Amino acid sequence: MISFAAAFGWLALAALAIPIAIHLIRRRAARDIPFAALAWLAARTPPRRQWRLDDRWLLAVRLLLIALLAVILAEPLWRSNEAADAAAVYVAPGLDANAARAAVDAPLADWHWLAAGTPSLDQPAPAADLHELQSLIRELDRELPAGTKLSIVVAAELAGLDGERLRIGRDVVWRSLPVAAATPELAPAAQPFRIAIRTASDAPAAASVARALTAAWQAAGIAIEVDDQALGAPIPRDSNLLIVSDNKLDEATRALVSKGLNVLLGDPEAKTGEVLLRDADGQPLLRRQAEHVYALAGPLDPLAWPALRDSQLPAALLKLLRPAVSPPDRAPAASVAPLRAAVDSAGLAMPLTPWLVLAIALLWLIERLLATRRRSDA
Numbered sequence: 001m002i003s004f005a006a007a008f009g010w011l012a013l014a015a016l017a018i019p020i021a022i023h024l025i026r027r028r029a030a031r032d033i034p035f036a037a038l039a040w041l042a043a044r045t046p047p048r049r050q051w052r053l054d055d056r057w058l059l060a061v062r063l064l065l066i067a068l069l070a071v072i073l074a075e076p077l078w079r080s081n082e083a084a085d086a087a088a089v090y091v092a093p094g095l096d097a098n099a100a101r102a103a104v105d106a107p108l109a110d111w112h113w114l115a116a117g118t119p120s121l122d123q124p125a126p127a128a129d130l131h132e133l134q135s136l137i138r139e140l141d142r143e144l145p146a147g148t149k150l151s152i153v154v155a156a157e158l159a160g161l162d163g164e165r166l167r168i169g170r171d172v173v174w175r176s177l178p179v180a181a182a183t184p185e186l187a188p189a190a191q192p193f194r195i196a197i198r199t200a201s202d203a204p205a206a207a208s209v210a211r212a213l214t215a216a217w218q219a220a221g222i223a224i225e226v227d228d229q230a231l232g233a234p235i236p237r238d239s240n241l242l243i244v245s246d247n248k249l250d251e252a253t254r255a256l257v258s259k260g261l262n263v264l265l266g267d268p269e270a271k272t273g274e275v276l277l278r279d280a281d282g283q284p285l286l287r288r289q290a291e292h293v294y295a296l297a298g299p300l301d302p303l304a305w306p307a308l309r310d311s312q313l314p315a316a317l318l319k320l321l322r323p324a325v326s327p328p329d330r331a332p333a334a335s336v337a338p339l340r341a342a343v344d345s346a347g348l349a350m351p352l353t354p355w356l357v358l359a360i361a362l363l364w365l366i367e368r369l370l371a372t373r374r375r376s377d378a
Contacts, residue, residue: 009073012066014079017136019062023055025283041157058370061363068360087149090140093125095177100153104174114152133158134166137338141168153177154333161331166338176333192223193322194238199245199300200231206245206266206300209308213243214234216314222322241321247299249293262321263293267301279307286317294321 043095087109091100100121101111111121114136119126137152144150151173195214199207211228218224227236231246235253239261242253247267257263273287273295284297285307298305307313 009075010070011339012070012073015066015070016063019059019066020178023059038189055370058367061367061370065360065363065367068356068363072353072356072360076356078350078352080281086110086145086147087151088112088140089121089151089153090118090136091121092152092154093127094155095153097121097125099177100175102153103153104173106149106151106358109149109151114154134161137166137168137172141170144170146170149173151175152338158331158333158336161336165336168338168340168365171340172338174333174337181277192225193240194225194236195227195243196235196239197226197228198231198233198235199243203245203300205303209266209300209302213317215316218319220315220320247295257290257292261292264317264321265293265295266298267295268297268299270295270297276320277313279310283307285313286320312350 010270038294087106089100089104089106089109090113091111092114097111112118113121113123113126114133115126116132116136118140133154140150148170150170153175156176156178158245197207197210197214199210207228211226214224214226227239231244235242235256237256240257242256242261242263244265245251247265249263253261254265267289270284270287270289273289275284275287276294277284277286280288281283287295287297289295296306296308300308302308
């Protein structure tokens with residue numbers, strides 16, 4: 001079956017009038033041939049001129065060329081009706097084959113494992129690779145005939161999901177089953193944001209600022225673990241952020257910084273580094289002094305530096321200092337069933353443009369041959 005992706009291309013058929021007009025205008029002019037015996041004949045009224053088409057084969061070829069160009073502009077697609085009543089069921093590895101057959105009512109369908117090469121379900125189950133699930137479904141959507149009824153049986157919990165829900169160019173029967181065989185454990189819950197506070201005993205204002213920041217973050221619903229000790233205490237290796245009143249970092253702390261530990265310190269003398277935040281007056285509030293090292297450009301004392309009392313400061317600092325959380329790649333299978341794409345999948349229809357281009361090239365050669373013979377006869 002042939003369909004057209006851009007039916008407005010048929011408007012180009014109006015150009016068929018051009019070669020017809022050219023053939024009518026550029027008719028072969030009649031030539032007068034002197035003939036002595038005709039001089040004694042009486043003059044007659046010349047016959048009335050009639051419109052007729054010369055070189056009809058040449059005209060037909062030119063009209064066909066324009067018609068094929070219009071067809072190309074309409075973007076024809078060939079859609080095969082092959083396997084219009086066929087059905088195919090694909091089962092994700094790790095599931096029980098008998099349970100899958102019982103879940104889908106398709107006794108005459110072709111059953112395969114949803115794996116590379118799509119082996120038959122009668123063969124031993126291949127190794128489970130849940131992270132290739134979506135790419136395999138996209139491949140099936142491209143390669144199966146358009147009329148094939150597709151059913152997919154997957155585990156109740158899927159991994160390796162993309163950020164966007166899968167969209168394919170056909171309807172699919174989606175079934176989920178509990179996993180009978182061993183599968184990878186679910187990813188652990190998101191780890192809390194671990195903060196280490198190290199302030200000197202003679203700097204109670206710095207300790208209060210650090211505790212106020214962590215309290216604001218916890219009030220925002222962030223899971224936070226706080227290790228609040230005196231300056232000089234060892235810093236846990238799994239810490240995500242260190243808030244320290246001293247801008248002199250020891251070697252152990254620098255080693256953790258090189259592994260990704262963010263450090264927030266108060267440094268009234270901070271004059272260099274990229275300015276990341278400014279206060280209401282446009283003055284520098286936070287600078288990046290080095291990789292993972294951030295300095296508040298003032299003392300950790302809300303009385304000495306009023307900018308610390310800004311209610312928006314905790315959220316702005318958290319956005320910069322908290323490491324990005326990768327989106328989850330697991331979800332219940334029932335919530336991620338493929339959606340029908342708004343446009344047809346590229347694999348369901350074959351464009352006919354290359355064949356039409358070849359036909360146009362052949363017709364153009366024929367047109368040149370006919371036009372050349374016409375001039376030679378003239």
